[in-house]
Amino acid sequence: MSRDLHTHIGIVGAGFSGLGVAVKLKEAGYHDFLIAEKSGDVGGTWRDNTYPGVAVDITSFNYSFSWEQNPHWSRVYAPGNELKAYADHLVEKYGLREHLVFDTEICESHFDEDAHLWRFVTTDGREGSARFVISAVGGLTQPKPPTIPGLDDFAGKTMHTARWDHDYDITGKRVAVIGTGATSVQLVPAIADRVAHLEVFQRTPIWVVPKLDAPIPPPLRRVFARIPASQASVRLATGALTEAVMVLGSTYERQFPLLRKGIEQLCRAHLRRQVPDPELRDKLTPRYDFLCKRPTFSNTYLRSFTRPDVDLVTTPIERITETGIRTTDGREHEVDTLILATGFKVFELGNTPPFPVHGTDGMELGKFWHDNRYQAYEGVTVPRFPNMFAILAPYSLTGPSYFSMIEASTAHTLRLLTEADRRGATYVEIREEPHNKYFADILRRQRNTVFQAANCTGSNSYYFDHHGDTPMMRPATGPEMWLRARYFPLDHYRFARVDRPGGEVTRGGRRSA
Incomplete structure (x- = not known):
């Protein structure tokens, strides 16, 4: 019998974005959630990419969650199989297995404005619903074959x-x-x-930059395991160095x-x-x-x-x-x-999002972005798409690591979910004015970046979309992203409550663990 797909919070994708937000949902007391994964296993990019030589391209110390650092990396730049093992570790340690629904690929979704629910259909014809949806589909999931004749x-x-x-x-x-x-x-x-x-x-x-890679000796790994502060110190130092290069060099050209x-x-x-x-x-x-x-x-x-x-x-x-x-x-x-070795579709129609997403008034998210430029308030929410939060959206990524972006987007999302609970709200939507003001600030800041202030002609970079914008990179520092995710004004959002007896989802979706 197929699993019931009606839930309070639906997470789409079981890569590190989906697993990371799931852990934090449980810690916040949310247990009525499902993680819909189109394949048969977790890991996302690190499940799919197993080619010879695959490894992280930033230091292993920064390629993990700050709240679950891994003291067992074998090298400064860990091989791909260790990242997949890290994903499996998260599932087992934090009890996520019961929330995972594999081989469940969503092919269409729309927001039910009367019930304040997202309703969706899978490729095998199943139907489901969720009060809130968290998109964690990732950016490097759909291979992009070359357009070469023959x-x-x-x-x-x-x-x-x-x-x-x-x-x-x-x-x-x-x-x-x-x-x-x-x-x-x-x-x-x-x-x-x-x-x-x-x-x-x-x-x-x-x-190509010289790679300061080396095996991490077992004695040092034991020190990291016994004294977590030692690894945290290394993480802080390597993160600061990489941020100086990747952020100052690109954002403040x-x-x-x-x-x-x-x-x-x-x-x-x-x-x-x-x-x-x-x-x-x-x-x-x-x-x-x-850096172009x-x-x-x-x-x-x-x-x-x-x-x-x-x-x-x-x-x-x-x-x-x-x-x-x-x-x-x-x-x-x-x-x-x-x-x-031709990379992936990134910010383009058909990939972001990977299936049609219809918000209020029938607005389709992919077409909206394709026609009106890729944009999202703090890299998380978009007007006319209430109750939907993204982990990787336009201008969400800054700094050297995807993990800092995942943590910031998760903090933003959880702040909205807990506020909705406090107010008894079933509807959360970013207001047009703060969203537009934020996007205007992004475009202003872009003028200082390497993408507009330097010579990027001929770079053929996936950072650029068909508008000529660079929605992959947020023109901000990591510390600024961290602060804004936790202290954005809540009045930038509209909260409302549906009055519908016998609602399909319980308020807040919380229960005792």
């Missing part, structure tokens, strides 16, 4: 890095990798020794241009050390400014191209053929295996 004509093996086929052995194969973003930077060195020949097709080079330029010089020196050949080095040198596109850290990627069995191809691809790739110079690159 992609379906290739007769060999094709796979996207986010859908790695572990039953397929690439050993001894002639392999082509399309893409040179952060995923490719990890993948290329990891498979270069295994394949017969590797060709990497580059459209846009990437800034006009005020601190020398910071970005200094890091560019560091990257160029790293490239010179790794690649002696000036012609090859020139091909690997970005022509756009640092998400940079990455590696000590092995650039050096991979000095191997005789690895080629960097910068001639544009004309089409995919049955036996390989034809470039615009007429050359045929014959390969057995085609690996697409």
Whole structure:
């Protein structure tokens, strides 16, 4: 028998966003909630991305919740399987298993204005409802295949890095990798020794920063486990350093241009050390400014191209053929295996949100954002979409780690839920005026960022949407985000109560644990 999908709070997605908000709901006394997950397991990005070499691209100390730090990371930059294990640990430690509903993909939802309920339908025809909905679908979930003619004509093996086929052995194969973003930077060195020949097709080079990675010795891990303050201190230090680079360098480009330029010089020196050949080095040198596109850290990627069995191809691809790739110079690159390291759909119609979401007056969220620019008050709420809160929405992410964003968005959401309980409200909606004022401030601040004050031409960055905005990044510091999530004016929201006897959901959804 399928599980009843009527609940007080519905969470969509069981990645770290969904798991993190679920833990905090339980701590606040909410137990009537479900986590709808379209796949059969938790972990989100770290469940799906299992390609060779996958790892975090910020320090492990910052890639975890502040309230559940992991003293057992094996390296400064932990491999992907340890992130998946961390997600499993959260489920077991905090008793989330009973709230999880797997293989439940929502295909449509709408807000019932009379009952103050979100009603939704799943792909297998089930119906459900929730008083409040928390969107935790994540931003890097839908692979984005390249728009290259003939992609379906290739007769060999094709796979996207986010859908790695572990039953397929690439050993001894002639392999082509399309893409040179952060995923490719990890993948290329990891498979270069295994394949017969590797060709990497580059459209846009990437800034590569030296990676200060090392194993974390077991004695130090035991210290972290026994004295949590020791790990918290390391986390604070590494977080401050990364924030200085990622936030000051991107958000305050006009005020601190020398910071970005200094890091560019560091990257160029790293490239010179790794690649002696000036012609090859020139091909690997970005022509756009640092931080226009998400940079990455590696000590092995650039050096991979000095191997005789690895080629960097910068001639544009004309089409995919049955036996390989034809470039615009007429050359045929014959390969057995085609690996697409082409990233994900991010802020674009059909992905944010990943299914139609109809608010009041029939407004559809994806179309609203597509037509009117991506926007959300404090990165959480949007007018005409009451009782809906997002963990990753436009301008919600700042600083080096997704986890700080998850914690801030969760704090904002919980403050609204508890206030609704206090007032006996069944309806919570951000008012138009504060929302619009906030968005205007975001656009004003964007003028100081690297995205508008520096040279981002040719970066081909997923930070930019089709409006030319950069909704992935909030132009603010981490401490400001933390404060605003906890002290925004509650009168920026409208609270109301439905008068409907025999309501489908109990007030507050709380019960004793």
